Amino acid sequence: MPAVLVTLLVFPFAVSVATFFLPVRASRVVSVVSGTAAFVLALVLVPTAADHSQVAAGSLLRVDALSVVFLVATAFLYATTSLFAGGYLHLAKNAAGARYGRRFYAGLNLFCWSMLAALLVNGLALLWVAVEITTVVSALLAAIDDTDGATEAAWKYVLIASLGLGIALLATIVMYYAGTTVFGGSYSLSYAKMLGGAGHFPAGAVRVAFVLSVLGFGTKMGLVPVHTWLPDAHSEAPTPVSALLSGALLAICFYAILRFFQITVRAIGPTFPRTVLLIFGLASLLLAALYLLSQRDMKRLLAYSSVEHMGILAIGMSFGVPIAIFGVLLHVLCHAAAKGTAFFGAGSVLRKFGLKDMAKIRGGIGALPWSGPMLVAAVLALSALPPFGIFRSEFLIVSGGLSDPHDVVTAVLVVLVTLAFFGLSWFTTQTMLSPNVTEPASGNGAVVTPPKGEVSTWIVASMAAGLLALTILGVHPPAALSHLLDHAVHELGVPR
Amino acid sequence: MALAPSTYAGVADIVATLVLLTEFAMLRAALLRSQVRIYAFQSLVVTALTLEIAAVRHIGALYALAALTFVLKVVIVPALVSRLLHDADVDLAGSPVLGVASMALIAIAVSAFGFFAAGSLHVHSPTLPATALAIAVAAVLVAFVLIVLRADVVSQAMGFFSVENSVYVATLVLAAGLPLILEVAFLFDLLVAVVVIGVIMRVHHGRTRTLSTEELDRLKG
Numbered sequence: 001m002p003a004v005l006v007t008l009l010v011f012p013f014a015v016s017v018a019t020f021f022l023p024v025r026a027s028r029v030v031s032v033v034s035g036t037a038a039f040v041l042a043l044v045l046v047p048t049a050a051d052h053s054q055v056a057a058g059s060l061l062r063v064d065a066l067s068v069v070f071l072v073a074t075a076f077l078y079a080t081t082s083l084f085a086g087g088y089l090h091l092a093k094n095a096a097g098a099r100y101g102r103r104f105y106a107g108l109n110l111f112c113w114s115m116l117a118a119l120l121v122n123g124l125a126l127l128w129v130a131v132e133i134t135t136v137v138s139a140l141l142a143a144i145d146d147t148d149g150a151t152e153a154a155w156k157y158v159l160i161a162s163l164g165l166g167i168a169l170l171a172t173i174v175m176y177y178a179g180t181t182v183f184g185g186s187y188s189l190s191y192a193k194m195l196g197g198a199g200h201f202p203a204g205a206v207r208v209a210f211v212l213s214v215l216g217f218g219t220k221m222g223l224v225p226v227h228t229w230l231p232d233a234h235s236e237a238p239t240p241v242s243a244l245l246s247g248a249l250l251a252i253c254f255y256a257i258l259r260f261f262q263i264t265v266r267a268i269g270p271t272f273p274r275t276v277l278l279i280f281g282l283a284s285l286l287l288a289a290l291y292l293l294s295q296r297d298m299k300r301l302l303a304y305s306s307v308e309h310m311g312i313l314a315i316g317m318s319f320g321v322p323i324a325i326f327g328v329l330l331h332v333l334c335h336a337a338a339k340g341t342a343f344f345g346a347g348s349v350l351r352k353f354g355l356k357d358m359a360k361i362r363g364g365i366g367a368l369p370w371s372g373p374m375l376v377a378a379v380l381a382l383s384a385l386p387p388f389g390i391f392r393s394e395f396l397i398v399s400g401g402l403s404d405p406h407d408v409v410t411a412v413l414v415v416l417v418t419l420a421f422f423g424l425s426w427f428t429t430q431t432m433l434s435p436n437v438t439e440p441a442s443g444n445g446a447v448v449t450p451p452k453g454e455v456s457t458w459i460v461a462s463m464a465a466g467l468l469a470l471t472i473l474g475v476h477p478p479a480a481l482s483h484l485l486d487h488a489v490h491e492l493g494v495p496r
Numbered sequence: 497m498a499l500a501p502s503t504y505a506g507v508a509d510i511v512a513t514l515v516l517l518t519e520f521a522m523l524r525a526a527l528l529r530s531q532v533r534i535y536a537f538q539s540l541v542v543t544a545l546t547l548e549i550a551a552v553r554h555i556g557a558l559y560a561l562a563a564l565t566f567v568l569k570v571v572i573v574p575a576l577v578s579r580l581l582h583d584a585d586v587d588l589a590g591s592p593v594l595g596v597a598s599m600a601l602i603a604i605a606v607s608a609f610g611f612f613a614a615g616s617l618h619v620h621s622p623t624l625p626a627t628a629l630a631i632a633v634a635a636v637l638v639a640f641v642l643i644v645l646r647a648d649v650v651s652q653a654m655g656f657f658s659v660e661n662s663v664y665v666a667t668l669v670l671a672a673g674l675p676l677i678l679e680v681a682f683l684f685d686l687l688v689a690v691v692v693i694g695v696i697m698r699v700h701h702g703r704t705r706t707l708s709t710e711e712l713d714r715l716k717g
Contacts, residue, residue: 125681126681128685129681129685132685132686132688132689133685133688135689136688136689136692139692139696140692140695140696143696143699146699146703148703148704148714149714149715151696151699151700151703151704152712152714152715153715154696154699155649155696155697155700155709155712156712156715158692158693158696159643159652159653159656159693162656162660162689162693163640163643163656163659165689166636166656166659166660166663167636169663169667170633170636170663170666173629173663173666173667173670174617176670177617177629177670202617204616204617205617208617231715232715235715236715
């Protein structure tokens with residue numbers, strides 16, 4: 001088992017270096033192989049992590065049930081995104097195109113590597129280091145298109161996210177400071193050690209560290225009010241990068257917050273950290289639901305939907321009952337699959353019609369016989385339509401909320417999720433399902449009507465994989481996975 | 497237990513204070529060029545702290561890190577930014593929102609808040625200089641003021657680099673007991689962030705031919 005961890009850490013990195021030198025045609029295949037291998041390896045870890053408390057390789061690498069949940073989500077998106085990128089990239093057949101392709105694939109693999117690394121490392125310090133690497137790599141990827149929009153988005157992203165991580169580093173240092181009262185001046189921030197001693201940490205310092213961690217990592221997770229970089233970066237980055245940012249990176253920052261949550265709960269009890277998460281979660285959900293009603297850009301729409309889902313995760317954690325936490329962790333998996341698929345569909349529409357402005361696009365489903373319906377399905381899945389996984393996870397979160405004195409919050413949650421559903425599905429169905437006719441009244445030109453046909457079978461395959469995963473998670477999650485989630489709930493300090 | 501701080505803690509406090517003061521100097525700097533020079537000086541002070549800790553605690557790798565910090569943050573990054581300024585042919589710094597005096601007043605209030613907030617943690621450890629942490633927190637907040645109130649990429653980047661320097665000081669003084677590999681990873685990572693910000697700054701200038709961020713308003717809603 002330790003070999004699996006080392007392979008997961010070394011292999012994608014090697015692939016990233018290799019793709020920088022390989023021709024693009026080879027990189028396409030190598031990236032898909034690397035992504036698929038990572039996903040298989042993550043699945044291999046599932047039964048072990050569900051049975052044992054942890055798998056370690058040396059003192060620096062370690063996974064437990066909690067990290068494997070996020071590992072599966074990230075590796076799944078790594079595999080499907082590489083597949084999607086193979087069909088999405090249309091490179092000019094000249095030196096500039098080849099250079100773009102090399103940079104893109106090296107960056108994509110490095111980005112996935114850094115996200116996997118964040119989940120494999122043992123301890124708050126290395127976690128921060130890995131998340132910082134994800135920032136710098138993804139900021140460069142967001143700027144890669146070299147348009148006005150991409151430059152603006154990359155600047156906002158790198159500045160705001162780096163500042164957030166500066167705060168997260170302070171959180172780590174303060175947590176270290178709290179630990180010195182138990183462990184003395186010199187110790188490592190490994191999870192097991194921190195959890196073991198957390199009961200004796202001074203409450204004030206732990207409280208400050210937790211708030212700083214929610215603010216710092218929350219900046220990258222997209223929690224309101226520190227989410228402002230998110231819609232810009234998601235809409236201007238190349239679509240494969242948007243899918244990874246939204247489905248995997250945000251979840252990893254949530255994972256970082258959960259690590260602080262674990263320690264904080266053991267040090268000062270659950271009331272304080274739950275309240276903090278509830279405030280940030282409600283703000284995120286409220287703002288995202290309102291913004292979803294007024295979007296015209298398809299990728300921005302999906303970006304605000306990410307803010308919404310991150311809000312749901314935070315609120316679900318604040319309910320604190322095991323069934324809600326189980327729902328939250330399942331939600332992480334489902335959101336990765338659904339948001340990835342939706343972005344792939346958006347990318348397909350983007351390539352087909354050549355524009356992002358949804359108001360100008362009509363009849364998408366007629367033009368794209370496969371990815372069109374699948375995009376609609378993915379958006380409905382995001383809005384928690386059965387039989388897809390998000391229905392199950394949100395149902396669990398809501399039922400957890402109802403079993404608690406948090407009734408009011410649960411009601412608000414349901415109302416806001418419904419509002420978000422309305423915004424999300426209204427604009428998507430308008431774009432995809434309304435008939436393909438030219439509107440003479442609209443002043444902004446005729447509706448583009450490209451011929452019927454898919455952009456690429458690679459894109460169709462990546463979306464099919466996402467929907468398949470969502471259906472499995474919704475209809476009947478595999479027993480090993482449920483077992484894993486159960487165990488992760490237990491690790492979060494909530495009794496089963 | 498001695499009441500006076502040890503030499504080590506004393507040096508840490510002085511360095512943290514100098515970082516804070518240089519940020520005030522940045523706030524009032526009228527020229528972008530001088531702002532970059534102040535940053536180079538601030539980085540030099542931080543390099544000195546790295547050397548001091550390397551010597552006191554006998555950590556060999558910290559010497560290497562100090563050298564790297566010196567080369568990148570005192571020489572290369574300021575040189576690159578200066579060239580950018582030269583190319584862009586603009587030099588006046590200033591906030592479109594507030595005057596220097598108001599900015600300084602806000603910064604004083606914010607740094608006092610940071611200092612006392614960190615002080616109220618009440619974690620007393622015989623081995624760690626707590627005052628330096630409080631000053632570093634104040635310095636982080638002052639750098640935030642700089643970023644928020646200025647509207648050009650150079651000031652905002654310098655603000656972030658100052659945040660980075662302040663957190664670096666906090667890391668060095670508080671987490672000097674961290675296993676070495678962690679500490680070097682921390683600090684190296686921060687260096688990478690500085691370089692990437694420099695790269696994106698150049699991309700921005702190459703694209704828009706200006707250093708102002710006031711035109712970065714296409715993406716909203």
